[in-house]
Amino acid sequence: VSTQSTGTQKRLEDLISLVMGTGEYERQVDGIHENLLQLKIRDAKFGDLAESLDWFLFYDTLDQEVKHTMNFELGAYSKYVPIAFHLLFSQIHPPKVIIPQKQRETRLKQQEVGEISEIFLRESLPRTLR
DSSP: OOHHHHHHHHHHHHHHHHHHHHOOHHHHHHHHHHHHTTOOOOOTTOHHHHHHHHHHHHHHHHHHHHHHHOOGGGGGGGGHHHHHHHHHHOOSSOOOOOOOOHHHHHHHHHHHHHHHHHHHHHHHSOGGGO
């Protein structure tokens, strides 16, 4: 085993430990999404950016499948999305990171509650009022 592969393996293990330490994968991905536009990308062909969009698609598809089928074992793969972004965009001089705002989470919850309330009210109205 070479020293470089040992160093890479240690770095990957440290990243997995760091990401799993919070367990808030959705919030981490929201933070990545908010900060992605602030990055100075040095890849003229935007290969890393294209790959990052593939990771967003993977996360969205995985999240939708977990929520739809309630197969929470698939959720274990969510931790690799922040790691992939770190490996794609880590820099010697890290940019200023913007922490995701609770406003977005609150707005999403309000929309969800509003939709549920709307469905409940629509379904509970007497047939004569419909």
